[in-house]
Amino acid sequence: MHSIQELQQIIDQAVKDTTYPSEPKELYEPISYLMALGGKRLRPAMVLMATDLFGGDIQEALAPALAVELFHNFTLMHDDIMDKAPLRRGQPTVHAKWNEAVAILSGDVMFVKAYKMMIQVKPDILSPVLEVFNQTAVGVCEGQQIDMNFERRAEVSIPEYVEMIRLKTAVLVGGALKIGALIGNASEKDAQLLYEFGENLGIAFQLQDDILDVYGDPEKFGKQVGGDIISNKKTFLLIKALELAEGETAKSLNHWLNLTQFDAEAKVKAVRTIYDVLGIRELSESIMLAYADKATSSFNGINIPENNKTTLLSFANLLIKREN
Amino acid sequence: MHSIQELQQIIDQAVKDTTYPSEPKELYEPISYLMALGGKRLRPAMVLMATDLFGGDIQEALAPALAVELFHNFTLMHDDIMDKAPLRRGQPTVHAKWNEAVAILSGDVMFVKAYKMMIQVKPDILSPVLEVFNQTAVGVCEGQQIDMNFERRAEVSIPEYVEMIRLKTAVLVGGALKIGALIGNASEKDAQLLYEFGENLGIAFQLQDDILDVYGDPEKFGKQVGGDIISNKKTFLLIKALELAEGETAKSLNHWLNLTQFDAEAKVKAVRTIYDVLGIRELSESIMLAYADKATSSFNGINIPENNKTTLLSFANLLIKREN
Numbered sequence: 001m002h003s004i005q006e007l008q009q010i011i012d013q014a015v016k017d018t019t020y021p022s023e024p025k026e027l028y029e030p031i032s033y034l035m036a037l038g039g040k041r042l043r044p045a046m047v048l049m050a051t052d053l054f055g056g057d058i059q060e061a062l063a064p065a066l067a068v069e070l071f072h073n074f075t076l077m078h079d080d081i082m083d084k085a086p087l088r089r090g091q092p093t094v095h096a097k098w099n100e101a102v103a104i105l106s107g108d109v110m111f112v113k114a115y116k117m118m119i120q121v122k123p124d125i126l127s128p129v130l131e132v133f134n135q136t137a138v139g140v141c142e143g144q145q146i147d148m149n150f151e152r153r154a155e156v157s158i159p160e161y162v163e164m165i166r167l168k169t170a171v172l173v174g175g176a177l178k179i180g181a182l183i184g185n186a187s188e189k190d191a192q193l194l195y196e197f198g199e200n201l202g203i204a205f206q207l208q209d210d211i212l213d214v215y216g217d218p219e220k221f222g223k224q225v226g227g228d229i230i231s232n233k234k235t236f237l238l239i240k241a242l243e244l245a246e247g248e249t250a251k252s253l254n255h256w257l258n259l260t261q262f263d264a265e266a267k268v269k270a271v272r273t274i275y276d277v278l279g280i281r282e283l284s285e286s287i288m289l290a291y292a293d294k295a296t297s298s299f300n301g302i303n304i305p306e307n308n309k310t311t312l313l314s315f316a317n318l319l320i321k322r323e324n
Numbered sequence: 325m326h327s328i329q330e331l332q333q334i335i336d337q338a339v340k341d342t343t344y345p346s347e348p349k350e351l352y353e354p355i356s357y358l359m360a361l362g363g364k365r366l367r368p369a370m371v372l373m374a375t376d377l378f379g380g381d382i383q384e385a386l387a388p389a390l391a392v393e394l395f396h397n398f399t400l401m402h403d404d405i406m407d408k409a410p411l412r413r414g415q416p417t418v419h420a421k422w423n424e425a426v427a428i429l430s431g432d433v434m435f436v437k438a439y440k441m442m443i444q445v446k447p448d449i450l451s452p453v454l455e456v457f458n459q460t461a462v463g464v465c466e467g468q469q470i471d472m473n474f475e476r477r478a479e480v481s482i483p484e485y486v487e488m489i490r491l492k493t494a495v496l497v498g499g500a501l502k503i504g505a506l507i508g509n510a511s512e513k514d515a516q517l518l519y520e521f522g523e524n525l526g527i528a529f530q531l532q533d534d535i536l537d538v539y540g541d542p543e544k545f546g547k548q549v550g551g552d553i554i555s556n557k558k559t560f561l562l563i564k565a566l567e568l569a570e571g572e573t574a575k576s577l578n579h580w581l582n583l584t585q586f587d588a589e590a591k592v593k594a595v596r597t598i599y600d601v602l603g604i605r606e607l608s609e610s611i612m613l614a615y616a617d618k619a620t621s622s623f624n625g626i627n628i629p630e631n632n633k634t635t636l637l638s639f640a641n642l643l644i645k646r647e648n
Binding site for chain 1: 348350351402405406424425428429432433435436437439440443447450451454455458461462465466468469470472473
């Protein structure tokens with residue numbers, strides 16, 4: 001078994017070693033640029049961990065792991081255009097640094113490169129691996145569309161929100177793990193259990209993200225704390241608060257949501273106070289932990305020696321308890 | 325062997341029979357919309373023809389043929405955003421009818437659907453089929469980028485132009501045929517010869533497109549004749565004319581190219597007259613026919629009974645002699 005640090009190092013090295021054609025440079029420079037911006041490399045690490053979990057050869061899982069990371073970054077490149085985001089990991093987004101046409105086309109070719117990496121798996125698992133990958137990709141696209149639709153809707157329910165983050169975030173966590181499991185020759189049943197572990201862990205991960213955006217330590221969070229509040233983003237916290245707030249609390253919450261001009265710090269503070277009154281943090285954490293428990297319960301059903309399970313379990317714990 | 329009409333009918337029916345999920349509708353409606361706008365369905369027909377050529381089962385080739393058509397339409401959806409095109413086949417483009425975000429994301433999911441269709445080939449040819457498909461997709465993206473770069477460049481040479489249309493148009497013709505050949509159990513050598521036939525035919529096809537844009541019969545062409553002249557598009561004809569024009573002819577050509585305000589009809593007439601003086605039509609046709617001959621020569625090398633070859637050869641002739 002490999003430690004998390006070892007696996008992340010292997011991936012970082014592999015990302016650094018990956019080269020792209022030099023021409024046309026508008027097509028390939030943005031790929032190198034975005035891939036070099038870093039990030040936690042969680043998804044590719046999960047591919048390797050899953051292969052390792054079943055005693056498979058992690059060298060065989062390396063190209064598919066990079067495929068998952070390329071795919072993830074391709075979705076970021078296109079999402080940033082759609083969201084008109086100026087920054088990604090503190091640096092200009094591709095469409096901001098180059099232009100939209102470059103970000104569209106470079107993203108497209110990045111997606112093809114992901115498939116090129118993915119088909120390097122052994123022929124006997126190529127078809128099931130691609131089925132997982134395709135299904136994952138469709139889910140991520142659907143999740144992004146539903147997320148954009150939420151912006152234009154007055155009301156979103158908690159089940160709708162969870163379904164959105166399941167598609168946008170969690171299916172890729174599940175997919176990465178299932179692909180790694182298939183490479184490690186896991187049985188269909190174990191691969192599916194690991195998928196379910198990943199999907200529920202992914203939902204917990206995103207809920208934790210929502211919580212950190214409001215309650216994170218500004219020193220550790222990496223992004224601006226309160227960003228979701230400032231932009232009225234319909235996260236679990238806001239949806240739940242809108243559901244629970246009554247009387248003066250509801251009036252005050254809606255007042256802040258409807259203001260077009262406001263002091264950002266004052267809004268964050270005011271909305272956070274309303275969340276505190278309603279007990280939103282505790283509620284969110286308990287739901288988050290319920291998904292984490294559901295994940296663990298699937299994981300426990302996997303038919304391998306308990307010893308092998310420690311790395312992935314402690315990784316899951318790290319994700320849930322992270323501060324950034 | 326099936327006739328061209330039979331194969332096109334099979335494809336039209338299959339396109340009509342293909343359904344997409346109903347939600348999120350912003351993701352799937354644009355796919356149905358664009359696919360229903362029609363087009364000649366040349367590329368999917370070529371997949372079937374190639375399978376048929378080697379005596380394969382065209383039912384096995386149907387899903388991959390649709391994959392090729394989906395892929396082609398995905399590139400159109402994204403290209404139309406980049407080119408800011410308002411119309412496609414006389415109807416509003418997807419980004420014009422919905423918006424850019426929809427056209428980006430719907431295109432992405434269309435690309436995944438293409439892969440989903442493509443992986444329905446038999447497991448023993450899955451890997452080589454996907455290698456062709458990936459290579460084709462990379463080529464098409466590179467071609468589109470180079471085409472966009474040409475717009476910003478003062479000078480483009482004939483070899484650069486031919487390389488651009490090879491990537492943007494011809495590799496997909498070659499790729500469609502090679503995939504069909506692999507499904508028909510062609511030998512690697514024959515599949516490659518058919519690829520080369522397709523690539524050269526694709527170059528001839530695009531050159532014919534350039535010629536028709538200037539010299540097509542307005543009654544039959546379907547698009548506005550002279551569109552390339554109006555927009556100063558660096559086609560084979562313009563590049564060759566700029567290469568050959570001297571003295572007063574060069575001065576007059578550059579005068580029309582540099583005008584920012586002009587009567588469209590007058591410009592088309594004037595530039596066409598310059599082309600006539602320089603013998604551009606004949607030159608273009610002879611180059612076009614040279615690529616068609618190169619295509620035929622690869623085709624002749626394919627090791628199958630001459631009888632089987634008639635459908636594809638007459639199809640190739642139709643493409644070269646077409647008026648729209």
